[in-house]
Amino acid sequence: MWEGDRSKFPEIIDGKPVIDLDSQKYVKIWQGPQHPGVTGNIALEVTLCGDEVVDLKTHVGYLHRGFEKLLERRTWMQGFTIVCRICVPEPDTNEYLFAAGVEELSGITVPAKAEWIRTLTLEMARLASFLMWLGGQAAAFGMGTVGQWTVAHRDFLLDIFEELSGGRIYHMYIVPGGVRADLPKGLDRRLEDVLKKIEILLKDVDRVLFNNAIFKLRSRGLGIVTRDMVDSYGVVGPVARAAGLARDLRKDHPYLVYEKLDFDIITATGSDAFTRAQVRFKEMYQCIDLIRQILSRMPDSGDFYTPVPNVLHWKIPAGATFVQAEASRGEYGYYMVSDGTAYPRRIAVRGPSYSHAIALLQKLAINTNIADLAGLMVSLQTCPPEIER
Amino acid sequence: MSLRDIISPFYVWKRAFSKPFTTKKPLSDRPGAPRYRGFHKNDLNKCIGCGTCETICQNEAIDLVPVPGIETTLEDSGLRPRIDYGRCCWCALCVDICTTDSLTMSNEYVWIDADADVFRFVPGYDEKEWQHQDRGYRRSEEYRLLHPQRTDMKMLDPVTGVGSFLEIVQGYSREQAIREAMRCVDCGICVASCPAHMDIPDYIRAIRNDDLEEGLRLLYQTNPLPGVCGRICTHRCEEVCSLGVKGEPIAIRWLKRYIVDQVESSSFRDILQQEFVPNGKKVAVIGAGPGGLSAAYYLNRMGYSVTIYEKYPLPGGMLRYGVPEYRLPYDQLDKDISYLLTLGIILERDKQVGKDIGFQDIYQQYDAIFFSTGLSVSYKLEIPGEELPGVIPGLQILAEVTQGLKPVIGRQVAVIGGGNVAMDAARTCRRLGADVTVVYRRREEDMPADREEIEEAKSEGVKFIIQAIPVKISRSSAGKLEFFWNEATMVSQGEGQRPRPEAIPGAVRQLEVDTLIPAIGQGSDLAFLSEDRQNQIEFRKYKVKVDYLGQTSDPRIFAGGDIVNPTADAISAIADGYRAASGIDKFLRK
Structure with a gap:
């Protein structure tokens, strides 16, 4: 100013x-x-x-691609293939929430292994999304180099996604009932290799971005979100946490296996662009830690899918639900209404x-x-x- | 802010000298992951063209098209999926739902062409280098969108079963029927194999929607004896069911039965609402078996005044006199038939044409005649001793049981033959308290009887002697029948031919029984036709020759059922009745 x-x-x-x-x-x-x-x-x-x-x-x-309307013209099963397209950097949150909503409405319980795998993909997606953000954040202040590094490292994560789900961007992996396939053999080892690479990268980024005079000068004091703005403006996720609010759905309303994982909500008080970057940066380390926890504690065997009724004629009892999860950007929700037919009556997506x-x-x-x-x-x-x- | 914040950013140069992460062109050294959802592959020989991939595709990217070299057969639509890569989103739901697991994906992801049309292709037919690629997406074994297991049917246990004539198959409950109907993929491959071309996918859908009235209406469009067929049909539809390729076929027959069982017979009229305008023409039907009843029903619907001549006191033909009660209870048969008789069809019971009324009289009184008199004469074994008392044809035993007579068969019974009549006779005799042995010329897998009949007979304690050629029958000093048979080896008759049994010299065995029941097939009895007329009507391989309308060489005479078709089962007779009804209508409207 x-x-x-x-x-x-x-x-x-x-x-x-x-x-x-x-x-x-x-x-x-x-x-x-x-x-x-x-x-x-x-x-x-x-x-x-x-x-x-x-x-x-x-x-x-x-x-505008009209996803919510398109979903009304898709059967419950077909829907999972398009919800991922709502968000390119982090499709898995959409996949998970759609599946969770369908499961809740139809009363399907997902096997434990599937919950672990789903949590793994959500954390991988969060990390990938943060990597993309990190590059963008640096580039927006004139440092394009960091973006080159982080996008390359995101691609290493996408390699893992490709191996796990068969797709790099649109994974279409979390389906109503569980996940489509088990972890491939040796994936944990290869994922660990990628995590190590990312840790090295983060160290470099810390040196060149978070200890960078220009970045500090330009991002400090930029876009300060005061605490009283948080609720009146519907501020969530790292932006709210950087304003000092310990809000994280993974802790506040644990879903999947987050209750079994050991982590703390990362908060800060500066509430400007720099603080938000710091909060996200710490959350990237948190992602890496959570992925490691999941890999070491996930059950080796067990079902990863509960059969759902024949998907061609699958009708879901009338009802409505709101399911939510913590995406990298904050709270993400799906409001889903079934009128008892083979097609959703209404699906509203709130990011x-x-x-x-x-x-x-x-x-x-x-x-x-x-x-x-x-x-x-x-x-x-x-x-x-x-x-x- | 410190000096460090000025110097530290120059650290970026460190990475300037490291090896780049990117892959150089061409991308061939970077294959897709083993599970990658790349370009589609299809094993054309495994694929049956059921079109489930087309149904599930949310982008309508898949069309089923004819492909040169693929013939349409009863179990194969002859079509293959063509995929439009202008629409495909590579979600692989088509792969997940494929009923035969023929459709898969390769891990190939680069395809460059200047011609946009080539991206619409038939995987497996249009030669692509990735067709033989091993890697690529396929459905995990544990992840299934289809349900391969059939809903269990409650059956009478064999011990109770063999002690009574109670119906063995107990029928589905509402929940079970809906669960079973849910398994169907609506492909409709079954329709062609049903002789009556029943609208199977639609009546299964009616069950899913719990709309049994609609289901009943659909059944009666092509089959006026659905309760019967829901029990004893040879269910060729299930043999071609696409779910049967990788799992158990849909229980189509039992689902049909479920509809009829659940609807009260008193409400049939209201539901089916069959009002018709009489057209003043009269048709005679000879024989109140499935063919005759079917013809009578459809003629009646078209406005014809129909009279059925039946030699027995009760209608039903082989359904009543040839099928045992434990497979088709009489009250269920009556439920089907009594509805037909409420529609104004006249049934002349105890009226044997040729004896009680002359064929010529009928020929003069009616505008057209349909006859389906069935196969009622049992074939002879053509071995010495066949005329001895105690040798009773299978059909005779079955008819006597139906009539409430208690045939005297003794403790030991042998049934000769491997068809459904042999099984029915054997299992009926078990219920009459006898020890039963089935003797068959060929191997068990050659038996023409339904697989389940053989299995159920075994579970009820019927013994089997296979590869046994009957030699002679004689009377022993103890008053029993001595049945001699010769062990046989199977001699190959070349590819596509059934192997022939050949007697092993000297290996004659003997079986001592009280009753011997030959059930090796039946022939027709056309004695009701005068000799002139018999000569007039053309035959082919012992069957009456009819054209596509069921018309014999005499244009006013139509025929159907076992005397016409080679399959000789109820559903074929019903189909013949329908065909002849349309044929008669066409003929009389000329």
Whole structure:
């Protein structure tokens, strides 16, 4: 925020800036929908005074693929193949939640082994998602090199996913009833190799990013989320934890096998882009630790799938449920309604980006520098497909 | 902020000199993972073209198309999946649900072509290098979308069974029937193999939807004796069921029975609502067996006035007099038939054509005639001693039991033959308290009887002597029958031919019995036709020759049932009745 003479800045009336574009004090530009400084297909309509953002409006709609509607035209089984497409960096949360909702509505219990494997894939996906974020965060402040490293390491994780599920991006591995296949032989060893590589990477990143004058200067004090904003803006996940709130569904409402795992909620108090980066960075180590715990404690044998009724005619009793899980970006939820037929009546997907990329970003962007807008957006780890389901 | 924060970022240079992670082109040294969901493969010989892959595909990327070199047969639609890679999302649900496990995926993932059309291809037929690739996605053994196990049927245990004539198969409950109906994949391969082409997938769907009235309506479209067929049908549909390739076929026959059993006979009329307008024409049906009843029903629906002439006091033909009560209880047979008789079909009982009424009279009185008089004359063994008292044909024993006569058969009984009549006779005799031995010329696997009949007979204590050629019968000094048979070896007759039994010289064995029951097949009795007429009607291989409408060489005479078709079972007779009814209608409308 420009701390000098602010007479040229718009007057704030009723909490809103009054902007007269004809005054030639302001310029309106669009960042996105095709722009390296936005996360995915989203557009920011930015009003600037000099290089300071005085107003920002988020525009969505460039990505709308109508998943929720498509799901109403798919049988319960067919649905699992498209929910993963809602989120490219972290499809498994969607797969898990869809399956968990279907299982809850139909009263199916999943074998223990499947729960362990599901937890493993969720943690791997979280780590992969953080790796992608880390690259984006560094690049948004001008350091593209880190992104090259982290995306390559994410690919090592995708290799493991490929081996486990048969797909790199869209795993389509967690199905209603369990998972599609057991862990391949030797996967734990190969996964451990990847984890070791990632640990080395994280050490390097710590040196070049978290001990980097430019990164510190630009990210500290950027986009401060005050504690009272957390609930009024629907702030969740690492962003809320960086604001000092110990909120994590894995602890608060344990699902799968999280209750059996040993970990603490990582919190911080700075609540700016830098603190959020630190929180996520620590959570990456936490992921690695959790994956190791899972691999060492997972049962060796046992069923990984409970047969569901013939999927061609599978009707699920009428009812509704809301299932939620902690994704890398925060709380993720599926509201699912069955009217007793072979097709869902309604499925509503709620991801953290819905509030983070619209209300929160619009608030936090005011008075930031245009150059920091990309860094701010990445620090909220927004993902447009979650907004446009 | 410190000096360290200025210097530390230069650490990036460390990685500038390390080996890059990326793979250089071509990608051949980076194969997909062993489980990779790559391009599709299909084993065309294993695939039966059931189309379940097409049904499950959420993208409609799969079409079933004819493929040169693949013939349509009863168990194979002759079609193969063609996949459109413009639509496919590689979810592999098609692989997961494949009923034969023929559809799999390779781990190949690079395919470049300038022609967009090539990406719509028939895996396994269009030659692709990955077709013989071992690696790639396939369904895990423990993960199944289909249910290979049939829902258990409650059966009378063999001990209770052999002590009474109670029905052995107890029938499905509502939950069991729905569970069994849920297994069906709706492929419809079964329809072609059913002689009556019953609408099997739809009536199974009606069970799933718990809409038995709809189920009943569907049954009566092609079969007016569904309660009978739900019990004793030879169920060729189940032999071709796509679920049967990797598991147990759907219990189609028992599901049909479930529908009929659950609906009260008094409500049949309301449900089926068969109003028709009489068209003033009259058709005579000779024989109230399944063929005759079927023809009568469909003719009646078309508005014809139908009279059935039956030589026995009760209708049903072989269903009543040839099928034992433990397989088809009389009250269930009556349930089917009594509904037909409420529709206005006239049944002339105890009226044997040729004896009580002349064929010529009928020929003059009616616009058309359908006859399905069945095979009622038992074949002879053609061995010495056959005329001795105590040698009773299988059909005769079965008919006597039905009529409530208690045939005297003694303690020891031998049944000669390996067909369903032989099994019925053997198991009936067991129920009459005799020790029964079945003697058959060939091997057990050559027996024409249904597999389950043989198994049930065994479980009821019937003994089997196989590869035994009957030689002669004589009377022993103790008053018993001595049955001599010769051990046989099987002599190959070349590929595709049934091996022939050949007597081993000197290996004659002997069996002492009270009653000997030959059940080696039956022939027709066409004595009701005058000799002229018999000469007029064409025959082929001892069967009456009819055309595709069931019409004999006399255009006003139609025929069906065992005297016409080679399969000689109830469902074929029912199908013949339907065909002849349509044929008569076509003929009389001309």
